[in-house]
Amino acid sequence: MPSLTFVSPQGVRREITVSGNSSAMNAARLNGIGGIEAECGGALSCGTCHVYVDEADIEKLPPPSDEEGDMLDLVAAPRKATSRLCCQIELSDEIDSLILHIPETQF
């Protein structure tokens, strides 16, 4: 099962284990990870589930869709090359682990 490590803006790390067939956003919500607001519930219309994928892990993920890319232009915290919307990160057994850094703000 994949493990996700969320790193808060203050550097606090929290690791959770997730069964496949879930988005990283859902896993964060189910486990009470702070700083992932996900106001639209994964409908790709809010941009408040922004994360920075750790540089060591970015190649594990397929590139963002055009729709995700457009929404990333609207996120509150600075967009970086590793920015993703975690509602669009689908976990699978092929992904052993991911480190996701939570931005300072989602609004």
Ligand code: FES
């Ligand atoms: S939860 Fe709204 S865009 Fe991801």
